[in-house]
Amino acid sequence: MALYSEKVMDHFTNPRNVGVIENADGVGEVGNARCGDIMKIYLKIDNDVITDVKFETFGCGSAIASSSMATELIKGKPLSDALALTNKAVAEALDGLPAHKLHCSVLAEEAIKKAVKNYYDTHGIEYDASQFPDCEHCEHCGG
Amino acid sequence: MNVYADNAATTKMSSIAIEAMLPYMQTVYGNPSSLHTAGQEAAEALVKARETMASLLGCEPREVYFTSGGSEADNQAILSAARIGARKNKRHIVSTAFEHHAVLHTLKKLEREGYEITLLDVHDNGMVSAAEVAAAIREDTCLVTTMYANNEIGSVLPIAEIGAVCRERGVLFHTDAVQAAGHLDIDVQAQNIDMLSLSAHKFHGPKGVGALYVRKGILITNLIEGGAQERGKRAGTENVPAIMGMAAAFADACAHREQNAAYMARLRDKLIAGLSQIPHSILNGDRDSRLPGNVNFCFEGIEGESLLLLLDQKGICASSGSACTSGSLEPSHVLLSIGRPHEIAHGSLRLSLCPENTEEEVDYMLTAIPEVVAYLRNMSPVWRDMVEGRKEFIIK
Numbered sequence A: 001m002a003l004y005s006e007k008v009m010d011h012f013t014n015p016r017n018v019g020v021i022e023n024a025d026g027v028g029e030v031g032n033a034r035c036g037d038i039m040k041i042y043l044k045i046d047n048d049v050i051t052d053v054k055f056e057t058f059g060c061g062s063a064i065a066s067s068s069m070a071t072e073l074i075k076g077k078p079l080s081d082a083l084a085l086t087n088k089a090v091a092e093a094l095d096g097l098p099a100h101k102l103h104c105s106v107l108a109e110e111a112i113k114k115a116v117k118n119y120y121d122t123h124g125i126e127y128d129a130s131q132f133p134d135c136e137h138c139e140h141c142g143g
Numbered sequence B: 001m002n003v004y005a006d007n008a009a010t011t012k013m014s015s016i017a018i019e020a021m022l023p024y025m026q027t028v029y030g031n032p033s034s035l036h037t038a039g040q041e042a043a044e045a046l047v048k049a050r051e052t053m054a055s056l057l058g059c060e061p062r063e064v065y066f067t068s069g070g071s072e073a074d075n076q077a078i079l080s081a082a083r084i085g086a087r088k089n090k091r092h093i094v095s096t097a098f099e100h101h102a103v104l105h106t107l108k109k110l111e112r113e114g115y116e117i118t119l120l121d122v123h124d125n126g127m128v129s130a131a132e133v134a135a136a137i138r139e140d141t142c143l144v145t146t147m148y149a150n151n152e153i154g155s156v157l158p159i160a161e162i163g164a165v166c167r168e169r170g171v172l173f174h175t176d177a178v179q180a181a182g183h184l185d186i187d188v189q190a191q192n193i194d195m196l197s198l199s200a201h202k203f204h205g206p207k208g209v210g211a212l213y214v215r216k217g218i219l220i221t222n223l224i225e226g227g228a229q230e231r232g233k234r235a236g237t238e239n240v241p242a243i244m245g246m247a248a249a250f251a252d253a254c255a256h257r258e259q260n261a262a263y264m265a266r267l268r269d270k271l272i273a274g275l276s277q278i279p280h281s282i283l284n285g286d287r288d289s290r291l292p293g294n295v296n297f298c299f300e301g302i303e304g305e306s307l308l309l310l311l312d313q314k315g316i317c318a319s320s321g322s323a324c325t326s327g328s329l330e331p332s333h334v335l336l337s338i339g340r341p342h343e344i345a346h347g348s349l350r351l352s353l354c355p356e357n358t359e360e361e362v363d364y365m366l367t368a369i370p371e372v373v374a375y376l377r378n379m380s381p382v383w384r385d386m387v388e389g390r391k392e393f394i395i396k
Helices: A006-013 A061-074 A079-084 A087-093 A099-122 B015-021 B037-057 B070-087 B101-112 B130-136 B159-169 B240-255 B257-275 B304-313 B333-337 B359-378 B381-387
Strands: A026-032 A037-046 A049-058 B064-067 B092-096 B116-120 B141-147 B172-176 B195-199 B210-214 B281-283 B294-299 B348-352
Touching: A006 A061, A006 B304, A026 A099, A037 A061, A037 A099, A037 B381, A049 A061, A049 A079, A049 B381, A061 A079, A061 A087, A061 A099, A061 B304, A079 A099, A087 A099, B015 B240, B037 B064, B037 B240, B064 B070, B070 B092, B070 B101, B070 B141, B070 B172, B070 B195, B070 B210, B092 B101, B101 B116, B101 B141, B116 B130, B130 B141, B130 B159, B141 B159, B159 B172, B240 B257, B257 B281, B257 B294, B257 B359, B304 B348, B304 B359
Parallel strands: B092 B116, B092 B141, B141 B172, B172 B195
Antiparallel strands: A026 A037, A037 A049, B064 B210, B195 B210, B281 B294, B294 B348
């Protein structure tokens, strides 16, 4: 289908890092089944480095592709890279998304940041809260 | 294997329709409004096509207007009835919540002009009864418009009964028969239909052409002003090849209607039985009062667009009512109208058959669809939450 780039179709039909990490160090879930997409990211963290990452996604082709690409972009990278990840970087790595699908890349960014925040919270690590998006109340999911 | 199972979206043109069109592109290409022989031959062809359509609908040729398709016919029928109503100070219209957007958006437009619109609720099996229509009719009702068969979930409404109620109460009755024409019985006299819309490409005719039946004596309003075509009610040089293709396709569909319906219903029932085996799935639309080629399911825990894309990878063309396939944030208004929650409506799949579909194709779909559903569920956090008991299943 010409709706999506070849990159999107590749990550959609052969998604990387699908699954669950048992006893993950950080878990982040964003989205809303009512809106038709939910992303859940699992992180394994060692010495501030993301040693493993998995995702589960309920959503459209671009939601699955965005999750897959986002996990690839942070796998093996320091946490600071995950915190610096932007939806724009995810969309660009996929050679672009249709305008009405850009929110999928936003969800991917938010899911990863939420998982990092969860890691900080559950491990008693102090952090600057302002670096995390307020994804509970964004326009897309409506809280 | 390639399977085209999206015949409610559009159909492949039949060779009968194509052959009926060719002469009107290659040799009889005159303008039917021209006085010369080339034009008059085209005009005669139009007369024949109109007679064909009329005889199949059970009306007179002068009650048939050719349009650009179902949407134009719906618009013209509804706006005409509204204008007639306004002259008698009647500005109330009864319809249903699960009409096609060609109807719903036209009604919205009238609402902004001061008309009052009653959209009847649809039962969870996709039905609306004649008694419910009767109860909604008021002194100032100028039109009842309900579809004959729903384009998404395939439920077939009791059109003749609704028509009888409207006739008794003296209210104009229009039906959007776009999904029904060529597939279900139509007799505008017996069914008390005052206006009816149909579209050629839903029964193996060409795209961009349709027809509006209007009972004689009902004064319709032009949407397009200009020349005197269609008895002055629809300007613009007639699309003669398309009209000839439509008439041929409609005649062919009606001639084989019962045998085609029986054949498709058998394939449909096999698909319904097979897909019902998928856990936490539910059929949308009435089981019995249903278009012969329509199958529509919701599968819990997955989203429709990814389902369609993966089926497309396996060569299966289908459709869904998910928000992502509609280009909006809302899933199908039809699925919401029958009470499916948003979560479930996003995971819908429509298969719509034609007589060219085969048993082998059905068997292939019955292997491919459960595989894709299972694959997507396996990566769905919603599904995992339900399987592991953190969330209740909505579809038991």
